[in-house]
Amino acid sequence: MSSITSFYAPLVRDFYARPSDEAAVDLLGKILVRRVDHDVMAAKIVEVEAYFGYDDPASHACRGMTRRNAIMFGPPGFAYVYLNYGVHWLLNAVTESEGTAGAVLIRAVEAIEGIDRMLENRPVGLVHELGSGPGKLTKAMLIGPEENGLDLTDGESELYIAHSDEEPVVGRSARVGISSGQERMLRFFINGSEFISKKI
């Protein structure tokens, strides 16, 4: 039992147990919830990218299981956090059924609660800048290697994703920052959002 009761109801595991692109689209508008100490930070997901397994050259899982990407092959609904360019920690939600690799990269969020705490973690002039990139939002919400493997369907978790009734208008484009697999339109974002990472 926890004295903390959350307003945000977590998404169930079946939500993630389907093709990465379908889960990616439906993650838009949902709420990323982060608890640190006695603070709650919450942010709306406004931009994502879908990654598959063997048939996706841009995916970490394209050449089979390794120690780093093993969690992508495991059961869905868990966090996959890894270091990119030696500098930034990036947050993914594992998708597909167990045994099939897949993940959705959280690329941008719109802060909605605990904004002061996020600004402490990542001082910026404009709130628009708080989570407008995959490495930015992890810094603002204190997400790092410690959060790798957390259960995103557990409302008692220090990190999870919650339901929302919003049904956003979705735009799509090619994925960002990859060298191969660019022909696939697997980046999704909330159309018109001011909080997405810039280039489209």
Next chain:
DNA sequence: CTTACGATCATCT
């Protein structure tokens, strides 16, 4: 053991 590199960002020009 060694090395090259990457699902990026901030800070230049």
Next chain:
DNA sequence: GATGATCGTAAGC
């Protein structure tokens, strides 16, 4: 628009 930062992985020797 270009570049340097900075390090865990995984592949190569």
